[in-house]
Amino acid sequence: MKIAPLFEAQAEPTDAAASKCAIVLTTRVRLARNLSGQPFPGWAKEAQRSAMLSESMAAVAGLPQMKKGLSLTVEELSELEKQILVERHLISRELSTAKRGAGVVISRDQSTSVMINEEDHLRIQVMRAGFQLKKVWNVINTIDSEIEDKLDYAFSPTLGYLTACPTNLGTGMRGSAMMHLPALVISSQMEKVVRAVNQLGMAVRGLFGEGSDASGSIFQISNQTTLGEAEEEIIKRLSSVLNTIIEHELNARTKLLESDSNKLFDKIGRAFGILQNGQLLTSAEVMNLLSLVRLGVDLGVFAEARRPVIDRLFIEAQPGHIQYAAHGAFESAQRDRLRAQFLRAEFAKFGPPDFNVTGKN
Amino acid sequence: MANSLKCDLCGKPATVHLTQIVNSKVHKVDLCEGCAQAKGVTDPSGFSLADLLLKASLNPEQPANVVRCEQCGATQADFKKLGRFGCPACYEAFKEIVEPMLGNMHKGTVHVGKVPQRALERKSLYDRLTHLQGELDEAIKTERYEDAARFRDEIHQVKQTFGEKTLS
Ligand SMILES: [Zn+2]
Ligand SMILES: [Zn+2]
Numbered sequence: 100m101k102i103a104p105l106f107e108a109q110a111e112p113t114d115a116a117a118s119k120c121a122i123v124l125t126t127r128v129r130l131a132r133n134l135s136g137q138p139f140p141g142w143a144k145e146a147q148r149s150a151m152l153s154e155s156m157a158a159v160a161g162l163p164q165m166k167k168g169l170s171l172t173v174e175e176l177s178e179l180e181k182q183i184l185v186e187r188h189l190i191s192r193e194l195s196t197a198k199r200g201a202g203v204v205i206s207r208d209q210s211t212s213v214m215i216n217e218e219d220h221l222r223i224q225v226m227r228a229g230f231q232l233k234k235v236w237n238v239i240n241t242i243d244s245e246i247e248d249k250l251d252y253a254f255s256p257t258l259g260y261l262t263a264c265p266t267n268l269g270t271g272m273r274g275s276a277m278m279h280l281p282a283l284v285i286s287s288q289m290e291k292v293v294r295a296v297n298q299l300g301m302a303v304r305g306l307f308g309e310g311s312d313a314s315g316s317i318f319q320i321s322n323q324t325t326l327g328e329a330e331e332e333i334i335k336r337l338s339s340v341l342n343t344i345i346e347h348e349l350n351a352r353t354k355l356l357e358s359d360s361n362k363l364f365d366k367i368g369r370a371f372g373i374l375q376n377g378q379l380l381t382s383a384e385v386m387n388l389l390s391l392v393r394l395g396v397d398l399g400v401f402a403e404a405r406r407p408v409i410d411r412l413f414i415e416a417q418p419g420h421i422q423y424a425a426h427g428a429f430e431s432a433q434r435d436r437l438r439a440q441f442l443r444a445e446f447a448k449f450g451p452p453d454f455n456v457t458g459k460n
Numbered sequence: 461m462a463n464s465l466k467c468d469l470c471g472k473p474a475t476v477h478l479t480q481i482v483n484s485k486v487h488k489v490d491l492c493e494g495c496a497q498a499k500g501v502t503d504p505s506g507f508s509l510a511d512l513l514l515k516a517s518l519n520p521e522q523p524a525n526v527v528r529c530e531q532c533g534a535t536q537a538d539f540k541k542l543g544r545f546g547c548p549a550c551y552e553a554f555k556e557i558v559e560p561m562l563g564n565m566h567k568g569t570v571h572v573g574k575v576p577q578r579a580l581e582r583k584s585l586y587d588r589l590t591h592l593q594g595e596l597d598e599a600i601k602t603e604r605y606e607d608a609a610r611f612r613d614e615i616h617q618v619k620q621t622f623g624e625k626t627l628s
Contacts, residue, residue: 138547141542142545218544244576244577247578251578252576255571258570263544268562268571269571324566325566326562326567326568329573329574
């Protein structure tokens with residue numbers, strides 16, 4: 100398998116040291132960039148795309164940040180490999196279905212990926228575990244400047260970075276955070292939050308589902324507009340929205356504990372029981388169960404050191420990863436059996452819950 | 461929520477309902493499961509309602525305007541159909557339809573963020589060249605031949621630097 104090295108190295112998405120912020124799983128910034136004087140990938144002929152792919156890939160792969168990284172073209176990847184890259188958020192669904200002449204360069208630690216010839220010539224992405232928007236912006240800003248040293252970007256002094264779609268025009272930047280908001284979901288406040296966040300020009304999406312019914316209670320919050328505001332301003336505005344959401348989630352948790360902690364701990368205990376003993380588990384169900392156990396970690400029911408395990412399982416319990424681990428393609432019913440088997444093994448060594456945590460919070 | 465909502469794109473029963481407010485304008489979209497998937501609403505790498513609205517509101521039925529981008533050959537009709545431009549030069553070619561859209565889509569209509577260094581150098585060299593060309597023409601017109609020779613030398617120099625900057 101071309102992507103085998105991804106499973107051999109320590110990786111930001113799956114092995115990040117325990118994040119300090121329990122609520123923000125990961126932060127991510129992506130920049131859309133295009134080559135000056137060249138047709139955008141969707142309009143370019145195959146030969147043009149291939150030429151741009153090799154030029155851009157050589158430039159990106161030569162960056163110090165990409166040392167020992169992986170350079171992959173879409174045509175050399177199997178469907179399963181592409182699915183795994185999507186599940187790890189290293190490529191988009193759009194790239195996984197791209198025509199010939201597209202590819203990706205991924206850093207060894209998987210914190211940085213540069214998609215080539217997706218909607219734009221370059222989609223640079225940097226992610227970090229935890230709430231680190233400013234740091235991620237600094238890192239991606241440096242990488243972007245280094246790439247710009249080698250490639251000529253399409254840029255207009257008045258419109259900024261020129262992108263295939265005018266919705267990305269200007270900074271070409273989308274900052275986002277993946278947030279775990281179980282208490283807001285349990286107490287049915289998510290719709291209200293979504294509405295308030297939308298008012299501020301930010302988008303909310305469920306990661307494993309839609310709107311307020313998202314399974315796993317994981318939501319991605321990102322800026323919606325890219326023109327007319329400097330990158331630092333967008334980052335600042337997004338950060339303050341994230342902080343407000345964190346505050347609301349913490350308040351909701353306190354209220355749940357005050358009003359009926361037994362009911363909450365019962366949910367957590369049952370989730371743990373199913374993960375330890377279930378025989379058939381769909382990925383949607385698993386996302387919800389993992390979410391409850393993760394909330395348990397935050398509340399002190401499980402050891403703090405278990406949180407990164409949950410974050411890894413959110414990725415590894417998905418269909419592509421389950422099939423990769425089992426070395427084959429499987430029907431969804433068989434996957435549910437394999438997934439349950441995989442999770443039983445993981446949770447056999449997870450450590451017991453301790454529900455005497457009153458006041459610990 | 462009313463149960464009779466139809467998908468804005470294909471008319472099937474809608475199951476995904478999105479509301480977003482961009483620059484104090486409320487945008488509502490109802491989609492069926494299939495279109496939501498196809499439009500990347502469930503794609504973790506980024507989904508933009510503004511983008512979707514752009515595609516839905518641009519009517520491909522309209523008679524094709526003959527405005528064409530010199531660089532890539534894309535027409536206004538192509539943009540209306542695809543919701544994407546053909547190349548960076550399209551922004552200039554289709555100015556009339558882009559500019560009114562930007563205000564609805566973004567916080568402002570002028571870029572105030574990062575400026576790539578090389579593009580900036582290219583621009584300042586270009587500005588310098590334009591300026592010198594003007595000076596040269598003026599000097600020739602007023603028969604200041606010594607000045608003209610000096611401007612010609614400078615232009616030559618700038619052009620050399622310009623060439624080294626691999627302008628595309
Ligand atoms: Zn539809
Ligand atoms: Zn064009």
